[in-house]
Amino acid sequence: MLIVSYDTLTSSPRDYDLKYLSTTSPWFLIVLALLAALPPFAIDTYTPAVPLMAQFFHESEGHVIWSISSYLLGFGLGMLVWGPLSDVVGRKVIIRIGLIIYMVATLSSTFCTHLNALITWRFFQAIGDSAGVGVAFTMLRDCYSGQHLTRTIASIIAMMMLAPMIAPLIGSCLLQDQHWQNIFYFLFSYGCVMFVVVLWLPETLSINQRVRFSSIIKQYQLHLKNRQFLTLSLCASCSFAATFCYISTAALIYMSIYHFGKFTYSGLFAINAISIIIGSLTLRYLSSKKTPHFIQCLGLWIFSISDIAMIIAMHFFPDLWLAFTIFITIATFGLCLLIGSFMSSAMNVVHEAFGTATSILNALRNILGSVLSMIVSSLIVTTIIPLPITQLCLASILFFMIYFIGPSRSLAD
Structure with missing residues (x-):
């Protein structure tokens, strides 16, 4: 960790004389990963409470x-504003500012007695949350580019994906006394800690x-006229939406259907x-050896084949939860390659x-993930078939974008 003076900030974003964490320090990436992990915690600690909240709100x-x-x-x-x-x-x-809004909305959620009020406060919670996440990835682009940016994004994703691993378990533990509000007390505490920690960011x-x-x-x-940027952003959005359709419905599938x-x-x-962690580490490894187009094609084929296999398995054996788990896990690996690669290519x-x-x-x-997850x-x-069907439609869009438009063919590593 390097300690330097803030007053001598230079004109280059890569030359830091700050009285805080150096951007070359692993702690810099860890703090950004903790900020980026706020949404997984806000969503995945929450999902085990869905049946309990359904009873509470009738x-x-x-x-x-x-x-x-x-x-x-x-x-x-929120992303459209904060960036x-x-x-x-x-x-x-x-x-x-975003963390303050996040903490106020999170604490207010604990007092809700009607579901529509909770839906509203969750909306404002996300607006505050989006500031930290969006700016965290912007700070990466301030500091890195090219292969280094791809590897750094992959590292951040790998670290932040520890949150979905432990968040449902934390949520389940917090529900032992049958009070869903405990989850929001935890999220509020997380926000308070991050408000202090970010003081050390440069x-x-x-x-x-x-x-x-x-x-x-x-x-x-300027950016909306950049056809290549918009194409890559749309590809990243389709990949993310396919992932989030599963994340938002996982509790419903496993706890209500199975x-x-x-x-x-x-x-x-x-x-x-x-x-997702393995996919991120694989992306980090491949980014220095293969072109973005190769990585995106590989991810798309893995995602598509596993999704088709899932549809067939669920059609003939709808109660076979193990088959669903295996195929959705493989599909998620492919989607992880797609999300990281498309995000890096778009920013490059x-x-x-x-x-x-x-x-x-x-x-x-x-926004795309929100709309599709609500529909799914x-x-x-009584069946999970709408999930893989929706994912297959998104895969079809990606096939068209990659093979007919080829947005990343000309991008250097």
Whole structure:
């Protein structure tokens, strides 16, 4: 860990003389990973409580899952705001403001007596949460590019995916006294800790690199006219949406359709998280040896074949939970290759206003994931077939984008 002076901040985002963590320190990446892990904790500690909350609010479990979809919708819309603002005022102040909103909304959720109120507060919780996550990835782009950026994103994803492994177990433990509010007390405490920890983060955007508030619209126009960036962002969004459709409905599938308990569900969900970690490490390894196009094709074929196999297995053996778990785990591995590679490729074609570009990328993927997860959760009643069918439709879009448009063919490693 390097300790240097903040007052001598240079004009280059890669030359840091800050009185905080050095960007070359592993702790810098760990803090960013902890920020990026807020959404997995906010979602995955929450899912074991879905049946209990359905009883508390006298609503269906599918309706309770709308609170997860509203979270993702707020997350995507928040991204559109925080990214451009971070290009104007800097990265750290945006993270702090977002964490304050997150903590207020999280604590307010514990007082809800109607599901619609909870859905609303979850929306605002996500808006605050999105500041830390979006700016964290923007800070990576401030500091890295090319292969180094891809490897760093893969490392962050691998670290943040520890959250889905332990979050359902934490949620299940917190529900032992049958009070779902305990989950929000935990999330509030997490936010308080992060508010203190981010004080040690360096500011990665120097003053002379910031843009004027009046230029935000121009920055959006700049990126929205970048056809390659939009194509890659759409690909990343489809990949993420396919993953989130499973994440948002996993509790419904395992606990309502397959009738497993909270702790068994937590263990089965952790298997999927391990797949994401292995996928991230594989992406980190392949990024220095293969082109982005090769990695994306590999990920797409793994995802598509396992998804088709899942549809066939679930059609003939709908009660075979082990087959579902195996195929969704393999599919998630392929999706992890796709998400990391497409995100890195999209950011590599951007050369200015990284906060705005990150906002567009994350907003697209979260809004698409929110809409599709809401649809899938409404369709899953007695069968899980709507999940792989939706994923296969997204795979078809990716096939068209990769093989007919080829957005990453010309990108250098």
